[in-house]
Amino acid sequence: MADGLSKTQLAALKNLLVKRQSELKALDDEGANWRGTVELDQQSVGRLSRMDALQQQEMAQAEARRRTSDLARIDIALKRIAEDEYGWCAECGEPIAYKRLEIDPAAALCVNCAR
Incomplete structure (x- = not known):
């Protein structure tokens, strides 16, 4: 546990x-329908054009990639908590400021190393 990071703060960050x-x-489950194959229904009235549907599909896929990346960062942070390494910079080994962890609890680098 980093200097100055209390058990209460650690518990709050873990909860976040x-x-x-x-x-x-939950968002990933909801977005699964938008990422699927785009089919053009010639019989549908008021349908989106195929280009609009493809654009929505691409946006949904990009959001899914971002969520996957965020979930990986969260998994790593939770593992670091379990191993009592959370709150220390993965690059330089210095403590990560609590305010930084409040903003991004999955942060693995201190402000200086993140630049």
């Missing part, structure tokens, strides 16, 4: 990580 993880998984 777990909550965000659940939210991202």
